[in-house]
Amino acid sequence: MGESLLQRLTASRLPRPAIQPVSQCTLLVDAGSNSSAFNDLMQSILGWMERRSGRALPGPAHDGKSFVIDDIGSQRTEAISIDTPRYWAARIDDADKNVPQRTWTTEIALAPQADGRVLFGTRLQCVSRGQFVEFDASVPSFVREVVESGRAWLDGINISAEPMLVESEDDADELCKLLWNGQRRSDVIVFSLPENSTNWADTIIPARDVARRLAGAAHVAIVSQAASFRLTDQVGKALSVYRQAVRTYRPGFDPALDEAAAHPLGLPNRIANWAGGPQAYSAFLINQTLNRTVSGGDSQRQLPPFLEAKRVAGELRRQTARIEGESDRDLLALAEQEIRDLTSSLEQIKEEQESYIVLADQEREEAQQQAEQQRQSNLFLRHRISLLESRLAQSAQPEPELPDTLDGFEVWCREHLSGSVELHSRAFQGIKKSQLDDVPLIYQSLLLLRDFYVPMRRDGGDAAKAAYDAKCMHLGIDEQPSFAGAGWGEHGDTYLVRWGKSRLLLDRHLKKGNSREERFCFRLYFTWLDEDQHVLVGWLPSHLDTRAT
Structure with a gap:
């Protein structure tokens, strides 16, 4: 009998909602001519909400007051108003017309700014209590209406x-x-x-x-x-x-x-x-x-959730009542209402957090699978490249003809260095600024890395090290640690490059010449990517700053 009851309870339990964030916008909006931007926006949003709520909004709603609609046959619609500091927030649950048990939750917030503009934010979420159905992300339509008014600013520009x-x-x-x-x-x-x-x-x-x-x-x-x-x-x-x-x-x-x-x-x-x-x-x-x-990690800081605004409004309402000397009975009623609101809010927050955790776990698992697939693919390609390079070396292929100009430098790099030496975008910027007279030396140094340094790092052995040293001597090039060490931080990001989600230190460099005149001084700064088994060149052909410069 106990098992039968457990089965009935399990079967009757509603599935936990999957709450998926969809989009978020935060804009500054100018006041229109002879009008208040705050009131204009609020009235426009209330009109949009009224068309979706299933019934007319109460009269105080259009006066900027707090209200709740949760009648049977209507969609839950709610707004919170805070007088000091002025803040208005709203939330509406809009049932999907095509997918059962799916609801679109839109949160809106308005906050006047000292310069007369209004901070305007929206957040859209998808809540699925049934089977999850894929959807295309979107922005609420009233956001585009605000943007089309010509009064919206994003990242400091009028959009x-x-x-x-x-x-x-x-x-x-x-x-x-x-x-x-x-x-x-x-x-x-x-x-x-x-x-x-x-x-x-x-x-x-x-x-x-x-x-x-x-x-x-x-x-x-x-x-x-x-x-x-x-x-x-x-x-x-x-x-x-x-x-x-x-x-x-x-x-x-x-x-x-x-x-x-x-x-x-x-x-x-x-x-x-x-x-x-x-x-x-x-x-x-x-x-x-x-x-x-x-x-982004600060998305909720940019636009506090509606439930947080509701909590703050409840606290302020109770504090105001105490200051105005309302009766203990009234204060108790406010406290009980605040407790009910907090309990409801905590349950919603718990549901959201659980959904976010599930989504994060799914995304992390997918990312790990993709990363592992990519790693295996890279290992296979690296092995193929290594075999091809060995065969080419054994067949005594002629050295590629070295250009005497830097025109077409990026194309040359793709054709001759792929799989062994990769140039960061910053290195190409250095090439654009190059004043070096000995242009062939730039190409020779990159081939030195490809044909001698990379095999030495990949395969090791005294013979590979001796061959690399001999080629350096032949070219008159020295390879040394960059003048970074403990003092690299004195030069800001000079010796750092972004690679993926990491910032890598250009810890080695090739050098020829000691002149500070860029026409006669050559430097190539690089690092070895152990996981990828290739060289990353971060800057050439001029000198990076050191304490001496």
């Missing part, structure tokens, strides 16, 4: 729901200011046009559609061919975007430190052949961008 058109070199410089903005929290997605095209609609996927669907959550720009050249001059070819490619510049962009992979690049051929076609790539790009708006 619209249309792509920024970056046509001239001056426009490109303004785009670079946005990319380099250390306070930027949002992605910048930059589309480029095909060669010789002047038609803004010639992007590989419709940039206008992406901009409208990401309005308020990210920046979208289209660069002309002339602007693309200017962008390349500013950030380097490895971190630029051109020939109909699409690049997403993440916050914290720094071309002096970042590897190209830190700011994902979509090549036109890859997008055209994407599973499901370019339209599927567009959905992927939007989903990835919106997912980043809710994945």
Whole structure:
């Protein structure tokens, strides 16, 4: 009988909800002419909520007062108002019209600022109590309406729901200011046009559609061919975007430190052949961008959850009642109501946290599986490359012809160094600034690493070490520890490069010449990536700062 009761209880228990964050936006909104931005936004949001709640909002709602709607036949709709400091927050649960037991929860917050503008934030969550069904991430429609009003600011710039058109070199410089903005929290997605095209609609996927669907959550720009050249001059070819490619510049962009992979690049051929076609790539790009708006560690600090606002409002209400001398009976009633609200809030918070933990575990497991698959693939490819390199060495292939110019340097590196020596984007910037007279020495030093240093590190042995030393002597090159050691931190990020999620120290360098004149002094700073079994070059061909300089 006990087992039968347990089975009945288990069968009747509702499945725990899966709460998945979808998107989050935080904007500053200007006041309109002869009106209050705070009241304008609140009335617009209340109208949007009323259309979804299933019944008319109570009269005090439009006066900015707190209210709750949880009647049968309506969707739970609630707002909290705090007078000092002024803060208004709302939340609505909107049942999905097509997927049973799925609800979209939208939280909104408004807070006036000292300069007359209003901090406006939204958070969208998907709550699934039944079978989980995949969905495309989105932003609430009223956010786009706010952006289209022309009064919204994101990352310090006035935004619209249309792509920024970056046509001239001056426009490109303004785009670079946005990319380099250390306070930027949002992605910048930059589309480029095909060669010789002047038609803004010639992007590989419709940039206008992406901009409208990401309005308020990210920046979208289209660069002309002339602007693309200017962008390349500013950030380097490895971190630029051109020939109909699409690049997403993440916050914290720094071309002096970042590897190209830190700011994902979509090549036109890859997008055209994407599973499901370019339209599927567009959905992927939007989903990835919106997912980043809710994945940051400070997302809840930027926009406190509605339940937190509700808790604070309850505390303030009770404190005000005590100051105004209300009766013990009234104070007790307020305390009991606050306890009920806290109990309900704690249960909701517990559900959210459990869902976040499950999601985090799933994402971590998927990431670990992908990382292991990638590691195994890299091991296989590394073994293949090693075999091919050994066969080439045994067949006495002629040395590649060394260019006497740095034109086409990146192409040469891809053709001759892949699999053994990788150049960081910062190294390509160094090449662009090169004043070295002995250009062939640059190529010789890279081949030295490929043909002698890498085999020495991979295979070891006295013979490999002797061959490497002999080649260094032949070229007149010394290999030494970088002048970093305990004092590298004195030079900020000079000796550091970002690689994946790590910051790597350029702990070794090749050197020739002691002159401080860049025409006659050669340096190449690098580090050995033990897991990947190849060299990462972070800077060449000039000297990096030391205490002596």
